[in-house]
């Protein structure tokens with residue numbers, strides 16, 4: 173595609189940041205306004221301007237987003253160039269860098285990445301070894317506590333220097349948190365393993381402690397771009413800041429109204445303070461939503477208005493009005509599921525739509541069950557995102573644990589997983605003794621196994637023989653790994669370790685499924701080995717494959733038939749879009765969640781979540797709720813969510829059928845009063861919230877547009893007219909997208925009508941209205 177052709181797919185406001193090559197910049201804009209599109213096109217533009225793909229770093233929120241961006245860029249600049257881009261989530265990009273540089277911190281280049289399951293298992297073991305009460309020290313809670321320390325860069329040492337933190341843990345009846353933290357960090361280090369949070373924490377450590385490493389990557393990444401900047405945590409923020417410090421070519425995009433990960437440490441101040449972090453930051457805003465109908469945009473705007481803490485933003489759309497947002501009430505969660513399934517079915521039939529046009533979004537994973545039951549009854553194919561990722565299934569983890577151990581024999585969790593699986597007569601007592609010996613001798617368990625004849629350990633000779641056999645087995649795989657490719661090795665392991673037989677020994681349908689999954693894993697390895705070899709800095713080896721799957725989320729592995737209805741939590745749906753979206757379970761205490769209503773800040777985060785949900789819809793949004801629902805095994809009554817009431821009624825339509833009242837005597841007058849059920853109006857919002865296409869300058873917008881305009885390309889229609897043409901003088905050399913370079917011969921007119929006569933290299937003399945000309949001074 174030619175440069176002009178793809179740039180013409182942007183509106184003026186989008187084009188400006190896209191072609192502003194250098195300097196720090198931030199785009200703050202509402203949902204669906206093309207932020208991600210601008211990032212994508214900007215990368216393509218930079219490459220067209222001769223910026224080397226290897227020196228562009230683009231950080232996205234999901235791997236899926238990175239892949240889609242890369243594909244789009246490949247269409248514009250060609251696949252061979254696009255594949256050299258450094259693009260991915262923070263975790264995947266910095267895992268790669270740690271492979272190269274981790275040795276500075278004492279990590280092997282083939283370090284293992286512990287997923288949540290591995291981390292929690294290790295914590296469980298530590299809590300047990302320390303003899304602590306596992307009801308007080310719940311592994312999940314301990315894990316999330318440690319995770320939050322790490323994301324705030326609180327190391328073990330910092331923890332012990334912080335009486336407040338220790339006090340807080342003591343108050344929570346976990347006075348030995350610090351010791352657990354210490355033991356966990358030590359054990360991970362000894363196992364040559366990093367958990368997810370380490371990938372960021374250790375990167376920070378690397379960049380802070382080793383100035384030469386910092387300099388190397390500052391020099392490498394001359395252009396840095398970050399999507400969904402509003403949800404970066406402190407650790408991520410510091411990494412970006414350190415890397416961008418030298419060239420300051422940093423472009424971040426985000427929407428404060430879509431900040432929904434505060435509960436996991438995301439810090440909205442990162443976006444609010446961006447302008448203070450860099451000099452001469454250019455601020456851009458996009459206002460036109462291309463995703464949704466007028467009714468959806470209007471409804472979403474009217475809800476987010478209720479948040480006090482926000483940057484004022486204008487979001488409007490030129491899209492069609494579309495149908496109103498439909499609100500539907502059911503008796504029970506089961507009825508709600510049936511309503512959603514039958515509506516999908518009917519809409520599909522009437523409008524000839526694929527399943528993939530529909531998404532069902534909910535607040536909590538538990539809500540998927542009622543939806544699934546109903547979809548299954550109607551034979552509508554669906555897929556649940558965000559459950560266990562394929563790679564976290566037991567049989568898959570069993571196979572990959574062998575692979576991990578082959579690469580990194582220090583990997584404690586992998587070793588514990590496979591040392592007696594399939595069963596080879598090595599009991600738990602033996603394993604416990606091995607762990608103790610390894611801790612005492614400060615060796616890895618595998619080293620203890622290798623030295624089993626000489627270490628002082630209470631294990632009988634028969635068992636020692638079994639341990640020796642196990643060492644021999646793993647070492648034979650290591651030998652094979654020297655020459656064979658990852659696929660051949662994995663296949664050999666599955667067959668020779670006894671796993672294959674083990675998975676299907678009961679001959680049940682589940683056994684068959686397990687085998688199919690393992691086969692799928694092998695296919696995946698094959699694809700990886702073959703596909704990735706084309707990538708310049710990829711060796712397609714086992715280490716890379718394992719890294720890839722450790723960081724895979726369920727959203728990534730789009731396996732199977734893509735034509736399915738998508739079911740996922742709203743958190744996972746960020747950045748995505750679907751034609752028809754059902755936001756279900758809109759009930760008080762569920763959404764907003766009962767656990768998030770203690771403070772205004774929490775409630776506002778719930779509201780932003782609702783805003784995210786609503787703005788995923790392109791054509792039609794449905795909001796559903798039930799009057800009673802099974803929660804924790806009990807049927808509880810529920811009330812409609814306040815968020816429904818907050819929508820300006822002009823954008824919604826109540827579609828609960830009349831008959832329901834007749835059929836269901838439970839629906840009594842105290843709910844509906846005397847009003848006909850299908851004429852139910854939700855309470856009018858306390859204040860009128862939505863003004864059409866508000867065009868006034870935001871008052872409490874902290875970041876203001878740069879006052880002094882340097883380039884004509886900054887001139888944009890909605891800006892103050894007196895600024896048009898500022899700084900452009902006769903004699904300037906300028907660049908135009910279509911006509912190329914040129915020289916300004918004359919400037920005439922006033923305000924928005926300033927014109928310049930320019931002599932272009934292609935096309936000769938032209939008179940252009942500056943407002944539209946998109947000139948760049950060169």
Ligand code: ATP
Nearest residue numbers: 181182183202203204205206207208209462463747
């Ligand atoms: P979110 O806040 O949800 O992440 P966003 O601001 O990143 O949204 P995009 O996903 O980039 O928005 O764009 C929303 C939709 O609008 C996409 O389908 C995109 O292709 C389309 N779009 C964006 N800009 C334009 C344009 N100038 N012309 C046509 N379609 C556009």
Ligand code: MG
Nearest residue numbers: 207208209747
């Ligand atoms: Mg986006």
